[in-house]
Amino acid sequence: MFATLSDRLADTFKNLRGKGRLSEADIDATAREIRIALLEADVALPVVKEFVASVKERARGEEVSGALNPAQQVVKIVHEELVAILGGETRRLRYAKTGPTVIMLAGLQGAGKTTLAGKLALWLKEQGKTPMLVACDLQRPNAVTQLQVNGERVGVPVFAPEPGNGVGDPVAVSRASIEEAKRKLHDVVIIDTAGRLGVDAELMKQAADIRDAVQPDEVLFVVDAMIGQDAVSTAQAFLDGVGYDGVVLTKLDGDARGGAALSIASITGKPVMFASAGEKATDFDLFHPDRMASRILD
Ligand code: GDP
Numbered sequence: 001m002f003a004t005l006s007d008r009l010a011d012t013f014k015n016l017r018g019k020g021r022l023s024e025a026d027i028d029a030t031a032r033e034i035r036i037a038l039l040e041a042d043v044a045l046p047v048v049k050e051f052v053a054s055v056k057e058r059a060r061g062e063e064v065s066g067a068l069n070p071a072q073q074v075v076k077i078v079h080e081e082l083v084a085i086l087g088g089e090t091r092r093l094r095y096a097k098t099g100p101t102v103i104m105l106a107g108l109q110g111a112g113k114t115t116l117a118g119k120l121a122l123w124l125k126e127q128g129k130t131p132m133l134v135a136c137d138l139q140r141p142n143a144v145t146q147l148q149v150n151g152e153r154v155g156v157p158v159f160a161p162e163p164g165n166g167v168g169d170p171v172a173v174s175r176a177s178i179e180e181a182k183r184k185l186h187d188v189v190i191i192d193t194a195g196r197l198g199v200d201a202e203l204m205k206q207a208a209d210i211r212d213a214v215q216p217d218e219v220l221f222v223v224d225a226m227i228g229q230d231a232v233s234t235a236q237a238f239l240d241g242v243g244y245d246g247v248v249l250t251k252l253d254g255d256a257r258g259g260a261a262l263s264i265a266s267i268t269g270k271p272v273m274f275a276s277a278g279e280k281a282t283d284f285d286l287f288h289p290d291r292m293a294s295r296i297l298d
Pocket of ligand 1: 116251276279
């Protein structure tokens with residue numbers, strides 16, 4: 001992902017090489033090219049506008065420092081602005097001070113929630129935690145089994161509906177899971193919720209009811225980076241309907257343009273916290289805005 005954006009930006013910077021000082025015309029031309037590169041990569045228009053205005057202003061005001069030539073100066077500015085739209089600092093998970101930390105996953109069906117739940121559980125285990133997975137996606141056939149398979153693969157127990165603990169009622173299951181986690185001394189609970197193919201009111205209400213029942217420490221909105229511009233509108237709909245603390249980008253290993261996913265933090269004001277880039281349980285880590293910016297500009 002982001003290969004085209006990388007290439008376009010590299011071409012833009014190439015045109016500045018060897019210039020002693022940037023004229024107003026150079027800055028305008030560069031800004032125009034950056035605008036086209038971002039738009040072609042699917043970055044949302046309001047984000048592009050702000051980005052380009054900021055780069056332009058800073059490129060004009062920048063003193064030519066001894067260490068960097070104008071081209072390097074512009075690369076540095078673009079890097080810093082990319083880090084800014086991606087949320088700035090790396091945002092780490094907040095753990096509960098007492099009792100189990102509750103992490104709830106929300107997003108559309110197919111976003112990669114169930115896969116992500118397994119990856120997150122493994123990642124937490126590697127941090128020395130003792131997580132438990134909770135199957136609250138009771139809509140999609142096989143979702144419970146899929147979570148059980150993922151849990152088994154990474155050696156993390158799965159709390160799944162059984163007669164008596166609320167079959168068919170995800171809110172009751174989520175509530176019961178917290179009691180189970182306390183009994184079994186799990187320090188993190190990861191709740192997988194149901195998604196629909198499109199945003200709908202019933203889906204939002206169910207997710208909001210689970211949120212109210214378990215009061216999560218972190219609600220993570222999981223979004224498929226391959227879905228293009230729809231990623232931004234879906235992110236906004238979930239923010240309004242359920243609310244969340246952070247975003248998880250999945251399928252970053254795909255070859256879509258990816259710019260829409262890059263716009264989410266900026267549009268919603270919620271940081272991208274994790275990135276998932278493959279089918280393997282280990283293709284997953286904290287999202288570092290500075291590393292992503294470097295990858296795009298490499
Ligand atoms: P859910 O409906 O949100 O629970 O989505 P799933 O976890 O079932 O994922 C939907 C599909 O996307 C499955 O076929 C996964 O194997 C695939 N998938 C999930 N995450 C990734 C990823 O990071 N990269 C790729 N290439 N595929 C993924």
